[in-house]
Amino acid sequence: MLFSLKRQALVGVVTGFIATVQAKTAAEWKELSIYQVLTDRFATTNLTAPECFIRDYCGGTWKGLERKLDYIQNMGFDAVWISPVIHNIDVNTTWGYAFHGYWGDDPYRLNAHFGTSEDLKSLSDALHARGMSLMVDVVINHLASNTLPQDVDYGSYPAPFNTPDAFHPACQIDFSNQSSVEDCWLVTEPAPALVDLKNEDQVILDALINSVVDLVETYAIDGIRLDTARHVPKPSLAKFQQKVGVFVTGEALNQSVPYVAQYQGPLDSAINYPLWYALVDSFMGRTTFDYLESVVKSEQATFSDAHALTNFLDNQDQPRFASYLGDGHGDDVVRDENAATFLFFVTGIPVIYYGFEQRFDGGYDPINRETMWTSGYNTSAPLYNYLGRLNAIRKYAASIAGKEVFYSEDTVFLSSGVSHMAMQRGPLVIVLTNVGQHIADTDYAVNDSQFSAGDSLTDLVSCDEVKVRTNGGFTSPSNGGKPRIWIKSEYAWKFCF
Ligand SMILES: *[C@@H]1O[C@H](CO)[C@@H](O)[C@H](O)[C@H]1NC(C)=O
Numbered sequence: 001m002l003f004s005l006k007r008q009a010l011v012g013v014v015t016g017f018i019a020t021v022q023a024k025t026a027a028e029w030k031e032l033s034i035y036q037v038l039t040d041r042f043a044t045t046n047l048t049a050p051e052c053f054i055r056d057y058c059g060g061t062w063k064g065l066e067r068k069l070d071y072i073q074n075m076g077f078d079a080v081w082i083s084p085v086i087h088n089i090d091v092n093t094t095w096g097y098a099f100h101g102y103w104g105d106d107p108y109r110l111n112a113h114f115g116t117s118e119d120l121k122s123l124s125d126a127l128h129a130r131g132m133s134l135m136v137d138v139v140i141n142h143l144a145s146n147t148l149p150q151d152v153d154y155g156s157y158p159a160p161f162n163t164p165d166a167f168h169p170a171c172q173i174d175f176s177n178q179s180s181v182e183d184c185w186l187v188t189e190p191a192p193a194l195v196d197l198k199n200e201d202q203v204i205l206d207a208l209i210n211s212v213v214d215l216v217e218t219y220a221i222d223g224i225r226l227d228t229a230r231h232v233p234k235p236s237l238a239k240f241q242q243k244v245g246v247f248v249t250g251e252a253l254n255q256s257v258p259y260v261a262q263y264q265g266p267l268d269s270a271i272n273y274p275l276w277y278a279l280v281d282s283f284m285g286r287t288t289f290d291y292l293e294s295v296v297k298s299e300q301a302t303f304s305d306a307h308a309l310t311n312f313l314d315n316q317d318q319p320r321f322a323s324y325l326g327d328g329h330g331d332d333v334v335r336d337e338n339a340a341t342f343l344f345f346v347t348g349i350p351v352i353y354y355g356f357e358q359r360f361d362g363g364y365d366p367i368n369r370e371t372m373w374t375s376g377y378n379t380s381a382p383l384y385n386y387l388g389r390l391n392a393i394r395k396y397a398a399s400i401a402g403k404e405v406f407y408s409e410d411t412v413f414l415s416s417g418v419s420h421m422a423m424q425r426g427p428l429v430i431v432l433t434n435v436g437q438h439i440a441d442t443d444y445a446v447n448d449s450q451f452s453a454g455d456s457l458t459d460l461v462s463c464d465e466v467k468v469r470t471n472g473g474f475t476s477p478s479n480g481g482k483p484r485i486w487i488k489s490e491y492a493w494k495f496c497f
């Protein structure tokens with residue numbers, strides 16, 4: 001089923017017979033895990049490791065990324081999300097160059113810093129040949145101009161964007177007023193200005209949509225991450241989603257579950273910002289796990305489909321997970337393993353930002369956009385191997401439960417405490433901690449699980465075994481703060497022999 005859809009998409013591109021886009025749907029994306037890269041920072045064409053100033057282009061390309069797909073696929077990821085591909089303003093601004101891709105000035109041309117059209121097609125083909133999917137980051141909220149708002153040269157944009165009428169007049173966003181969030185400008189002082197497109201205007205909106213449909217068809221793109229979605233009116237988002245015809249996950253940066261939930265419906269999915277806030281607080285030990293549990297329950301009840309949300313620990317806009325000191329709970333691999341385990345087994349699609357597996361620890365933008373090549377792409381890194389295990393366990397658990405069940409059943413919280421929590425997903429009971437390596441771990445009593453008295457359980461992380469005492473009750477022994485992923489021992493052979 002998956003395979004035949006994918007072939008159709010490719011055949012459509014080659015023969016031109018299929019006008020509508022056939023790539024992956026939300027239901028298909030729920031089964032995937034996503035690896036996010038900034039193209040400029042991931043790999044150079046000839047795999048050299050140039051030194052560079054963090055605000056300049058550093059030399060990463062689509063060809064370089066294609067050459068490093070083994071590195072990504074060997075961690076078990078099914079999809080790669082790349083930074084925007086369209087042409088950007090190409091000047092050294094106060095904030096540096098547009099290496100991240102979010103300062104587009106021509107939706108009809110590619111950003112030559114990353115390679116040619118053939119290179120991007122080649123990357124897409126290489127991913128598909130591996131059975132992997134391509135997600136591309138797209139911006140329809142604004143174009144950029146390295147000027148003050150009053151000095152924008154509208155004539156420099158391609159039609160129909162070459163007139164002030166294609167844009168809203170400049171005004172300062174009032175974040176408590178949604179109309180202002182949609183109509184005013186995200187101005188990066190003093191420049192570049194992010195010139196706010198009038199994307200409620202059907203001519204402008206259709207031109208933007210067609211530029212994205214063209215990208216999707218030309219490069220057989222399987223999914224889209226839509227930047228600054230909360231700055232675009234919801235009816236325009238709905239039309240965008242319908243016309244592009246592939247899975248879209250939209251960025252609505254806000255902590256509130258009801259606020260972000262409004263974007264699912266117009267779009268297939270939203271970047272799960274409410275969960276991110278709770279994840280950071282819980283795994284840093286700033287709050288008990290009750291908070292995390294309450295956010296997940298609220299999401300499962302409020303979003304039309306929490307399984308389609310894209311969940312993350314960090315990204316290009318937020319400090320890296322390893323940059324947090326952990327408020328006394330320790331800043332270490334064990335803490336990160338626990339958070340990653342949660343990410344892979346809570347309701348939703350896991351997204352890992354490149355470099356997490358090497359424990360990159362850059363804080364706020366731009367130092368969270370490190371060049372990947374400084375790591376040497378070390379496949380012995382502990383988190384590299386742990387993510388591989390998580391990807392494999394997630395797929396295995398889904399195959400035991402049945403995919404239909406696994407990717408539609410809510411995560412069940414068995415208990416949430418100060419430093420431990422237990423949750424159930426498919427055939428697994430997962431016990432997590434936020435103690436890291438610095439605070440003594442303790443045994444944890446799990447109650448009311450799906451297991452029966454007498455069952456023998458194996459932890460797929462350590463391969464330790466325990467027996468279930470009472471109906472559903474067992475002790476998950478301390479293990480230096482490491483996560484435990486319990487499954488009935490009869491199923492453990494794949495990971496523990
Ligand atoms: C690698 O590519 C860069 C940029 O195109 C070039 O300057 C450099 O000479 C190349 N190095 C090698 C070893 O091929």
Ligand SMILES: *[C@@H]1O[C@H](CO)[C@@H](O)[C@H](O)[C@H]1NC(C)=O
Binds near residue numbers: 053
């Ligand atoms: C861009 O400007 C910054 C700050 O002035 C400077 O450090 C950097 O070298 C410039 N980049 C290039 C490629 O000239």
Ligand SMILES: *[C@@H]1O[C@H](CO)[C@@H](O)[C@H](O)[C@H]1NC(C)=O
Binds near residue numbers: 175177253255256259
């Ligand atoms: C979240 O949305 C609410 C309602 O629009 C707004 O008041 C608040 O400022 C937003 N929060 C952030 C972090 O933007």
Ligand SMILES: *[C@@H]1O[C@H](CO)[C@@H](O)[C@H](O)[C@H]1NC(C)=O
Binds near residue numbers: 181
């Ligand atoms: C909200 O923002 C819109 C667009 O800028 C503006 O026209 C309107 O007056 C604002 N409403 C309030 C209550 O400030």
Ligand SMILES: *[C@@H]1O[C@H](CO)[C@@H](O)[C@H](O)[C@H]1NC(C)=O
Binds near residue numbers: 376378380
């Ligand atoms: C790769 O990572 C492993 C495990 O952390 C470490 O022992 C090894 O030295 C690293 N290799 C390189 C070349 O840095």
Ligand SMILES: *[C@@H]1O[C@H](CO)[C@@H](O)[C@H](O)[C@H]1NC(C)=O
Binds near residue numbers: 415416445446447
């Ligand atoms: C599980 O049950 C035991 C025995 O009744 C109790 O001491 C423990 O607090 C319970 N654990 C949780 C997390 O509720």
